[in-house]
Structures are given as C-alpha cells and as structure tokens.
Amino acid sequence: MIKKQLFPLVLLIVFILNSQFLSAQDSQDSIKNSLKKGSWSLQFRISPNFTLSTFDGSNLSAKKHLTSNSAIRFGIGLSGYTTDREGTTYLENRSNIFSEEQSDYESLLINLSCYYLYYPHPQQKINMYCGVGPLISFANFNDKINRQDLSQDTSSIEKFSEEKYQYYGVGVLGLIGIEWFLNQQISIHAEYGSSLLYGREEKEETLVSSVETYKEKYTKKSEENRITFRSNSIQFGVSVYF
Numbered sequence: 001m002i003k004k005q006l007f008p009l010v011l012l013i014v015f016i017l018n019s020q021f022l023s024a025q026d027s028q029d030s031i032k033n034s035l036k037k038g039s040w041s042l043q044f045r046i047s048p049n050f051t052l053s054t055f056d057g058s059n060l061s062a063k064k065h066l067t068s069n070s071a072i073r074f075g076i077g078l079s080g081y082t083t084d085r086e087g088t089t090y091l092e093n094r095s096n097i098f099s100e101e102q103s104d105y106e107s108l109l110i111n112l113s114c115y116y117l118y119y120p121h122p123q124q125k126i127n128m129y130c131g132v133g134p135l136i137s138f139a140n141f142n143d144k145i146n147r148q149d150l151s152q153d154t155s156s157i158e159k160f161s162e163e164k165y166q167y168y169g170v171g172v173l174g175l176i177g178i179e180w181f182l183n184q185q186i187s188i189h190a191e192y193g194s195s196l197l198y199g200r201e202e203k204e205e206t207l208v209s210s211v212e213t214y215k216e217k218y219t220k221k222s223e224e225n226r227i228t229f230r231s232n233s234i235q236f237g238v239s240v241y242f
C-alpha cells in the first residue's frame with residue numbers, strides 16, 4: 001500500500017527534475033510568464049474526459065502572487081441540499097390503516113483551504129513549486145421524519161425520528177507540482193498533495209412514539225475523534241492569469 005502511494009510522488013519528482021533541466025536550456029529572454037507580483041489567476045481541474053471542473057474540490061480556487069517567487073492560493077468548497085417530502089398511504093384491511101408521513105432533509109458541506117506557494121525559479125517556462133497551508137472542514141446533516149397512523153377505530157400512533165450529524169475538521173496540507181506556461185496568460189500544471197487532518201464527529205439519533213396518552217422517547221448520542229493522513233493522486237489543472 002505504501003509503495004502504491006509513493007509511486008505517483010516519485011514519478012512526479014522525476015518529471016520535475018527532467019522539466020527543470022529542459023527549461024534551463026531555453027533563453028530567459030524569450031520566456032514570458034505571469035509569475036510576478038500582483039498577478040491573479042483562477043484554477044480549473046482537467047477531468048479524464050478533458051473537460052474543466054472544480055479544482056482541488058473547491059467551487060472557487062484563486063491565486064495571487066505576492067512576489068515572483070511566492071503566492072497565496074485559496075479554495076472555497078460549498079455544497080448544500082434540502083428537501084421536503086409528503087406522502088399518504090392507505091392500507092385496506094381489517095383495521096383500514098391510514099398513514100401520513102412528512103420528511104425534511106438538510107445537508108451542508110464547507111471546505112476552506114489556503115496554500116503558501118513557493119517557486120524557486122520563476123523566470124522559466126516550466127516551473128517547479130511547492131506549498132503548505134491549513135484546511136478547515138465542516139459538515140452538517142439533519143434528517144427528520146414525522147409519521148401518523150390512523151386506524152378505523154380512530155386510535156392513532158404518532159412517530160417522530162430525527163438523525164443529526166456534525167463534523168468539524170482542521171488540518172495541514174502540503175503539495176509539490178510543476179507549472180508549464182503555454183503563453184503568458186495560460187498554464188497547465190500537475191501536482192501531488194497530501195493532508196494531515198484532525199476531525200471530530202458528533203451523531204445524535206432521536207425516536208419518539210406516542211399512542212394516545214402514552215409517550216416513549218429514545219435518544220442515542222455518540223462522539224468520535226480521529227486523525228487521518230491522506231495522500232492524493234496526481235491532479236492536473238489549468239490556470240488562467242489576469
């Protein structure tokens with residue numbers, strides 16, 4: 001397993017060293033790029049089918065150069081989902097049970113990342129870079145179900161269930177990559193990254209059942225803390241400078 005994770009990194013390092021050797025042969029006077037103070041760029045991921053999508057799991061990935069050698073790249077990932085459903089069921093038998101059910105589901109995911117990037121030789125057409133920075137993650141899920149069963153004898157059973165899930169994570173990111181400028185405004189890049197993340201999960205399940213004057217409630221809570229180290233596959237992208 002370790003060998004499989006290290007192979008992409010070794011391959012990328014060999015490619016970087018070879019690219020640096022080739023780019024050193026070019027005349028610096030004929031090379032133009034946008035690695036200069038004050039420049040901005042947006043990053044997009046190159047998918048396997050050669051379409052552009054979100055880069056590094058972020059809805060927005062942008063970079064600003066502080067100097068020709070250094071830059072700050074930040075990413076914002078945001079997704080959410082909400083749904084309301086209502087249903088009615090009629091079971092025709094000896095009791096003639098009539099059921100009504102309503103469910104609500106909500107989810108929210110937020111990821112914030114920031115890298116400090118360093119370019120050792122920014123004057124070249126093909127540039128190596130490395131970076132490190134923090135990551136903050138948050139997730140929240142809430143699922144509610146209300147159900148009422150009515151029988152022919154007018155007795156009713158009400159059931160309510162709710163599941164809550166929250167996740168908080170904070171960690172450190174690291175990467176190494178290469179960037180090749182096709183022209184002054186557009187470049188393609190490949191990078192290999194890893195992360196060390198501390199996360200905390202909180203889960204709560206609630207079930208309430210009511211039959212006329214009788215009521216029963218069940219609650220279960222759990223918490224989990226964990227530390228995760230993850231190595232990502234090589235990611236290909238394109239940057240547009242302005």
